[in-house]
Amino acid sequence: MSMPVGxxxxxxxxxxxxxxxxxxxxxxxxxxxxxxIFFDRTIGHVKAVxxxxxxxxxxxxxxxxxxxxxxxxxxxRGILRLNEPTEGKVxxxxxxxxxxxxxxxxxxxxxxxxxxxxxLSSLDxxxxxxxxxxxxxxxxxxxxxxxxxxxxxxxxxxAVGMSASALRRYPHEFSGGQRQRIGIARALAVEPDLIVAxxxxxxxxxxxxxxxxxxxxxxxxxxxxxxxVIAHDLxxxxxxxxxxxxxxxxxxxxxxxxxxxxAEPLHxxxxxxxxxxxxxxxxxxxxxxxxxxxxxxxxxxxxxTGCRFHTRCPWRQETRCDDEEPQLRGLTTTSSGVxxxxxxxxxxxxxxxxxGPGTGDSVVPxxxxxxxxxxxxxxxxxxxxxxxxxxxxxxxxxYIAAEGGLEPETLIDAGRDPF
Amino acid sequence: MTAPSRIVPGASTxxxxxxxxxxxxxxxRKGEAATRAVxxxxxxxxxxxxxxxxxxxxxxxxxxxLAIMGLLPQRGVKVSGAVYFEDRNLLELSDGELRDLxxxxxxxxxxxxLSALNxxxPIGIQVTEVLTRHRDMxxxxxxxxAVNLLDRxxxxxxxRRLTEYPHQLSGGMRQRALIAMALACQPRLLIADEPTTAxxxxxxxxxxxxxxxxxxxxxxxxxxxTHDLGVVAGLCDTVHVMYAGRIIENADRREIFYNGxxxxxxxxxxxxxxxxAVRGETLHPIRGSARDAIPWVEGCAFAPxxxxxxxxxxxxxxxxxxxxxxxLLRCLHPLAKSxxxxxxxxxxxx
Numbered sequence: 001m002s003m004p005v006g007x008x009x010x011x012x013x014x015x016x017x018x019x020x021x022x023x024x025x026x027x028x029x030x031x032x033x034x035x036x037i038f039f040d041r042t043i044g045h046v047k048a049v050x051x052x053x054x055x056x057x058x059x060x061x062x063x064x065x066x067x068x069x070x071x072x073x074x075x076x077r078g079i080l081r082l083n084e085p086t087e088g089k090v091x092x093x094x095x096x097x098x099x100x101x102x103x104x105x106x107x108x109x110x111x112x113x114x115x116x117x118x119x120l121s122s123l124d125x126x127x128x129x130x131x132x133x134x135x136x137x138x139x140x141x142x143x144x145x146x147x148x149x150x151x152x153x154x155x156x157x158x159a160v161g162m163s164a165s166a167l168r169r170y171p172h173e174f175s176g177g178q179r180q181r182i183g184i185a186r187a188l189a190v191e192p193d194l195i196v197a198x199x200x201x202x203x204x205x206x207x208x209x210x211x212x213x214x215x216x217x218x219x220x221x222x223x224x225x226x227x228x229v230i231a232h233d234l235x236x237x238x239x240x241x242x243x244x245x246x247x248x249x250x251x252x253x254x255x256x257x258x259x260x261x262x263a264e265p266l267h268x269x270x271x272x273x274x275x276x277x278x279x280x281x282x283x284x285x286x287x288x289x290x291x292x293x294x295x296x297x298x299x300x301x302x303x304x305t306g307c308r309f310h311t312r313c314p315w316r317q318e319t320r321c322d323d324e325e326p327q328l329r330g331l332t333t334t335s336s337g338v339x340x341x342x343x344x345x346x347x348x349x350x351x352x353x354x355x356g357p358g359t360g361d362s363v364v365p366x367x368x369x370x371x372x373x374x375x376x377x378x379x380x381x382x383x384x385x386x387x388x389x390x391x392x393x394x395x396x397x398x399y400i401a402a403e404g405g406l407e408p409e410t411l412i413d414a415g416r417d418p419f
Numbered sequence: 420m421t422a423p424s425r426i427v428p429g430a431s432t433x434x435x436x437x438x439x440x441x442x443x444x445x446x447x448r449k450g451e452a453a454t455r456a457v458x459x460x461x462x463x464x465x466x467x468x469x470x471x472x473x474x475x476x477x478x479x480x481x482x483x484x485l486a487i488m489g490l491l492p493q494r495g496v497k498v499s500g501a502v503y504f505e506d507r508n509l510l511e512l513s514d515g516e517l518r519d520l521x522x523x524x525x526x527x528x529x530x531x532x533l534s535a536l537n538x539x540x541p542i543g544i545q546v547t548e549v550l551t552r553h554r555d556m557x558x559x560x561x562x563x564x565a566v567n568l569l570d571r572x573x574x575x576x577x578x579r580r581l582t583e584y585p586h587q588l589s590g591g592m593r594q595r596a597l598i599a600m601a602l603a604c605q606p607r608l609l610i611a612d613e614p615t616t617a618x619x620x621x622x623x624x625x626x627x628x629x630x631x632x633x634x635x636x637x638x639x640x641x642x643x644x645t646h647d648l649g650v651v652a653g654l655c656d657t658v659h660v661m662y663a664g665r666i667i668e669n670a671d672r673r674e675i676f677y678n679g680x681x682x683x684x685x686x687x688x689x690x691x692x693x694x695x696a697v698r699g700e701t702l703h704p705i706r707g708s709a710r711d712a713i714p715w716v717e718g719c720a721f722a723p724x725x726x727x728x729x730x731x732x733x734x735x736x737x738x739x740x741x742x743x744x745x746x747l748l749r750c751l752h753p754l755a756k757s758x759x760x761x762x763x764x765x766x767x768x769x
């Protein structure tokens with residue numbers, strides 16, 4: 001498809017592929033908890049995002065995973081300033097988004113667009129598709145007038161796999177997958193550089209999910225897009241992302257190239273999360289060993305001290321975990337690389353695609369494997385054994401997964417010398 | 420994890436607990452065209468067995484479960500066929516007889532625990548209600564049993580939880596409370612309609628483990644309704660794939676996953692990104708959406724989305740035929756075995 005869409009000329013110099021497009025430093029988004037009828041006192045804060053650093057390179061897909069309540073959506077909204085950041089910097093192509101206002105912010109937002117989870121509630125039911133699509137273009141003075149704009153909208157609709165007959169129709173006339181395509185086309189209409197996709201497929205049926213995932217990958221190549229994909233589904237995120245960040249309770253606990261993260265998750269939470277994802281293969285399901293976590297996510301208004309995961313962690317140690325907050329750090333890799341420590345077959349089975357799907361010919365440098373755990377090396381090397389969910393629950397006084405659940409020794413086959 | 424070598428009792432060897440025969444549900448309001456939500460569904464499940472009913476939204480899987488439970492509205496709905504629970508046809512029972520059965524012998528777990536629980540009544544009263552109604556327990560005895568039940572499904576500090584309201588519980592705990600209510604009378608048939616869809620994966624793993632323990636090795640039968648083939652792979656003995664109200668393929672779980680022959684089954688498997696697949700493989704989605712289905716009387720409902728469609732797919736509905744022992748298929752031009760999406764998988768710590 002030959003369209004002049006990928007080339008934006010707004011007088012700005014664009015960062016070349018591989019350069020950092022978005023750099024977030026110490027982003028915090030707090031929501032006040034208010035109390036009282038007459039005196040609207042703030043009695044505390046829900047620390048939805050509590051100090052997250054990450055950077056996304058141009059042409060890359062960064063996947064942010066975590067369970068509900070971990071702050072991943074708030075983080076995405078904080079970047080676009082749909083929720084005001086409490087603290088921290090959001091540097092987009094050299095400009096600190098958190099410090100600009102008014103017209104500067106408005107024109108900056110053109111370059112950062114969002115795709116929402118629920119396509120029905122994010123499309124105005126009383127506007128037809130042409131009107132929905134042209135609104136943003138009009139606001140930013142794009143796409144010319146009248147027939148030129150309509151041609152452009154038709155091109156965009158074709159790019160997302162819809163026909164021009166959609167122009168005059170209304171959101172309710174479309175199926176969920178089609179609505180999501182419209183939401184994507186709308187985001188593309190203002191020629192953005194970065195697209196923040198917040199759970200782009202979780203409201204869709206399985207067969208339609210795959211269509212939208214493929215579409216996102218196709219568009220990335222065509223339009224030269226950079227994605228921040230926020231989702232709870234680790235399999236989906238891994239499929240489309242070059243780099244994956246795992247969030248827990250407002251913090252990034254692990255970040256790594258997609259394949260490394262899968263080949264060797266280092267943070268206990270990532271391990272538990274990955275072991276919980278069902279795989280549509282009976283043999284894998286029968287064979288694999290689940291790490292069941294004790295209890296639920298603690299309240300982000302009053303997060304645990306030290307490592308936030310220590311209340312549920314099967315590998316918690318007596319020292320450091322409770323009182324010392326772990327920082328994200330790169331792990332010293334062995335000579336053959338991190339990925340080969342537990343699964344030597346991975347490096348050979350891996351096809352040579354450093355750029356990942358959809359990034360075209362822009363080769364993105366491999367990011368280091370970062371983890372926020374004091375004991376990551378010892379856990380990786382099997383020096384620390386995991387406790388069962390029951391033991392963790394008994395230690396912490398929280399409830400457990402299931403009665404008579406797992407035998408500790410079947411839980412994780414990590415047992416060599418106790419550390 | 421417990422990896423039981425599951426023996427699937429064939430329908431011939433053991434007496435099924437639930438037999439659904441040619442069940443159809445038609446919604447018709449005055450002056451409007453009829454909608455055939457469930458169209459001649461037949462299946463059976465025996466004690467200690469888990470049966471999976473899989474399909475995308477709108478395929479009729481939830482309506483099937485509501486019809487079994489007798490929970491469909493009286494007006495504007497026509498239910499035909501038969502639902503045998505042991506020897507009694509549930510569709511012919513009176514409301515009173517059904518009420519005696521529901522909650523006692525047959526229980527249901529719903530998708531959204533917040534809307535299934537009464538928001539203005541404490542958990543304790545909702546659990547003891549079942550005990551009072553079906554087991555004649557009162558006062559302290561009922562409360563003690565409720566504590567026992569909440570404890571059994573893994574709710575910590577159950578005494579305190581009894582006095583709490585649903586909104587004070589987390590999603591996972593609400594689902595546990597719902598399961599506790601369902602288990603209160605040791606039902607022999609448990610119907611779980613998307614029991615973990617509203618939950619996070621780590622909580623989902625906890626709940627699935629709980630369900631597995633309840634069924635495996637007991638004489639409770641579980642009908643699991645879900646859209647998630649991953650959940651099915653881990654939990655179900657037999658799988659029925661539904662499309663547009665009809666069962667299009669049925670086999671035990673290994674057969675479905677490794678030798679599924681219907682293009683729709685293959686399409687579903689090809690649509691799911693797998694955590695253990697080699698990255699960078701493109702997904703193979705099914706084109707269109709479930710809206711594109713044509714009525715079964717005009718041919719195969721899946722034909723408009725099918726890559727294998729041929730001329731004879733349109734015209735008359737394909738019959739549900741047996742292709743191998745216990746493997747039923749409703750397709751004239753099935754996939755060859757090699758056409759099932761082959762996923763190259765990686766070794767991992769999982």
